[in-house]
Amino acid sequence: MKYSAPLVDGLFLLSKSQTKKRFINTGIESLNAVLGGGIPVGYITELCGLAGSGKTQLGFQLAINCVRETENTILFVDTKGDFDAVRIQKILDNIGSSHQEMARALLKIEIVQIWTMEELIELFKKLKNKSVSIENLAMIIIDSLPCLMFQHFGDDNKIGLTYLNIFVNYCRSLCKNHEIGVLCINIQTRWVEQDITDYIDDKDQTRDITYVEKQNRCLGKYWQHIPAVIIFIDKLKLDKMRNNGFCVKATVLRSNEIILEQHCILTVDSLGVR
Amino acid sequence: MSPEFKIFNATELWQKETSLPSIPTFCQKVDNILGSDGVPLGSLTELLGLPGTGKTQMCLQLCASVQIPKALGGLNSEALFIDTNTNFVLDRFREILSASLLKCQKLLNLPLNANNEEALKKLHYVNAFGLEKFCALMHQLPKLVEEKNIRLIVIDSIAFPFKEGISTKQRTGLLFRQMAELQRLAVDKQIAVVLTNEMSTRLGLSSGTVVGSLGDAWAHRCNIRLLLSAPDDPCGDRLALLLKSNIAPEAVAPFKITKDGIRDVN
Numbered sequence: 001m002k003y004s005a006p007l008v009d010g011l012f013l014l015s016k017s018q019t020k021k022r023f024i025n026t027g028i029e030s031l032n033a034v035l036g037g038g039i040p041v042g043y044i045t046e047l048c049g050l051a052g053s054g055k056t057q058l059g060f061q062l063a064i065n066c067v068r069e070t071e072n073t074i075l076f077v078d079t080k081g082d083f084d085a086v087r088i089q090k091i092l093d094n095i096g097s098s099h100q101e102m103a104r105a106l107l108k109i110e111i112v113q114i115w116t117m118e119e120l121i122e123l124f125k126k127l128k129n130k131s132v133s134i135e136n137l138a139m140i141i142i143d144s145l146p147c148l149m150f151q152h153f154g155d156d157n158k159i160g161l162t163y164l165n166i167f168v169n170y171c172r173s174l175c176k177n178h179e180i181g182v183l184c185i186n187i188q189t190r191w192v193e194q195d196i197t198d199y200i201d202d203k204d205q206t207r208d209i210t211y212v213e214k215q216n217r218c219l220g221k222y223w224q225h226i227p228a229v230i231i232f233i234d235k236l237k238l239d240k241m242r243n244n245g246f247c248v249k250a251t252v253l254r255s256n257e258i259i260l261e262q263h264c265i266l267t268v269d270s271l272g273v274r
Numbered sequence: 275m276s277p278e279f280k281i282f283n284a285t286e287l288w289q290k291e292t293s294l295p296s297i298p299t300f301c302q303k304v305d306n307i308l309g310s311d312g313v314p315l316g317s318l319t320e321l322l323g324l325p326g327t328g329k330t331q332m333c334l335q336l337c338a339s340v341q342i343p344k345a346l347g348g349l350n351s352e353a354l355f356i357d358t359n360t361n362f363v364l365d366r367f368r369e370i371l372s373a374s375l376l377k378c379q380k381l382l383n384l385p386l387n388a389n390n391e392e393a394l395k396k397l398h399y400v401n402a403f404g405l406e407k408f409c410a411l412m413h414q415l416p417k418l419v420e421e422k423n424i425r426l427i428v429i430d431s432i433a434f435p436f437k438e439g440i441s442t443k444q445r446t447g448l449l450f451r452q453m454a455e456l457q458r459l460a461v462d463k464q465i466a467v468v469l470t471n472e473m474s475t476r477l478g479l480s481s482g483t484v485v486g487s488l489g490d491a492w493a494h495r496c497n498i499r500l501l502l503s504a505p506d507d508p509c510g511d512r513l514a515l516l517l518k519s520n521i522a523p524e525a526v527a528p529f530k531i532t533k534d535g536i537r538d539v540n
Contacts, residue, residue, distance in 0.1 A: 050490065050493075051490060051493035051494040051518060052493070052499070052517060052518035052524075056520055057520075075281070079454075080453075080457065081316055081318070081457050081460070081461055081497055082497055082520045083287070083520075084291065084520050084521050085284045085285070085288035085291055086288060086292060086310075086521070087520065087521045088284060088288075089288060103285065105284075106284040106285045106288060107283060107284070107285055109284040110281050110282065110283055110284070111281070111282045111283070111284060111287055112279050112280070112281045112282070113279065113282075113458075113461060115454040115455070115457070115458045116454065119278075119279055122279070123279060132281070134281070146491065146494065147450060147454070147494070147495065150446050150447060150450040150491060151447060151450045151451045152447060153443050153444070153447035153450065154441060154445070154446065154447035154448070187490070187491065187494045188490070189489065189491055190479065190490055192476060192477065192478040192479060211477060211479075212478070213478060218491065245523060246523075246524065269523060270523065
């Protein structure tokens with residue numbers, strides 16, 4: 001019995017779910033609405049989009065909003081040197097935070113630079129067995145997972161997949177036991193398919209070649225069903241806005257809640273993401 | 275290999291980031307759009323553009339800028355130029371270097387001396403032609419950087435070694451491994467890394483058919499992407515467009531290439 005999974009009844013589950021924190025407030029009302037409350041605690045959330053669509057900026061903003069006016073601490077796992085403390089400080093400054101508030105927020109954002117999958121797994125292992133502990137940890141943001149996984153691209157073995165699997169297991173266990181949310185930033189790539197629509201009489205007519213752009217979330221088939229929530233962001237081509245900003249459309253592709261294919265528009269500029 | 279990592283606080287990183295200046299391009303407008311008064315240390319900056327848009331010129335300018343003395347807010351350090359495509363022209367570099375030295379001497383009220391032999395010692399050049407030589411060099415890099423005061427590593431161009439003899443999948447894997455090691459070094463030793471990349475054509479793409487080579491996954495890797503363009507009309511300006519950055523919004527800045535190097539448009 002000692003090693004078996006415990007047997008519980010529905011009432012126990014209900015009382016547990018009522019006392020537990022279910023969401024991390026994103027600090028962005030429209031985003032909270034499409035997510036049904038915020039970033040879910042206890043699950044893996046994916047943030048996906050093309051290069052330069054504002055994923056990292058949204059990650060920064062979520063980090064800021066998560067620690068502002070709360071006791072929360074956040075761990076930002078940086079795999080490509082994108083974390084910029086000066087940018088964080090400038091966002092806080094631009095929205096009118098006092099020096100004291102800025103310092104307090106910065107103190108609650110922890111950053112670790114990780115360059116390989118091995119290091120990432122080692123980190124999660126240490127977090128799990130508590131040899132590395134962070135007080136009041138509410139969320140882990142990983143920017144980005146493909147940067148590590150792509151290093152195993154083109155190998156003849158399945159080491160990359162093995163690492164991903166180990167990572168996911170640690171992640172899930174951490175999420176549940178420490179009641180935190182994990183946000184993984186993933187990227188999107190595109191490929192183009194050519195369709196020749198007119199096969200038969202091409203004597204007089206020029207063939208119609210249509211190009212179909214397909215989009216693909218990276219990290220392979222195994223990963224596709226891992227995240228409980230997927231937020232997809234897409235840069236909108238609009239007129240130049242104030243503060244040199246731009247708009248992104250955030251769509252929730254998958255969610256625990258029953259709200260599918262809802263989207264909201266966010267702006268990204270010197271004041272951060274709103 | 276035992277994994278080593280350290281958890282920092284954002285305050286500690288803030289102090290580290292603000293302790294050293296960036297490397298100026300000598301064009302104020304371009305420095306401004308980069309959001310950090312030049313090319314930041316510890317980041318990977320990618321220069322994109324068609325042939326003849328000034329990618330190599332920009333690199334040569336940065337190799338000279340890295341030598342700006344500390345009295346003028348510079349780094350007073352050395353540069354490593356990794357040439358994969360015989361783009362480097364010594365005479366052109368000497369021209370830019372002399373102009374940069376004279377400008378600094380003038381500002382510091384020092385006697386003018388255009389002799390740049392001492393300064394030339396601060397440029398380290400490697401011709402890594404072909405994939406094998408390139409990989410071997412990347413492997414040696416931490417050792418090479420060890421005893422020198424290097425603050426800038428230029429790879430001109432990153433795409434060239436990968437043009438043949440490697441499958442797309444293997445290329446992506448190898449590139450990401452090399453970049454992880456390179457950036458680990460860059461962050462650790464506070465070095466700026468500048469890579470140049472060519473453009474390629476992808477028909478049917480919704481965002482325009484001319485894109486940077488090496489694909490969408492690669493587009494994600496560099497922290498800063500700056501696209502350079504030359505005007506069709508000879509009276510027009512050369513433009514630098516910031517496509518992606520972790521610190522600054524998308525923006526455009528004009529610049530010109532003079533005998534002295536990269537400068538502001540009057």
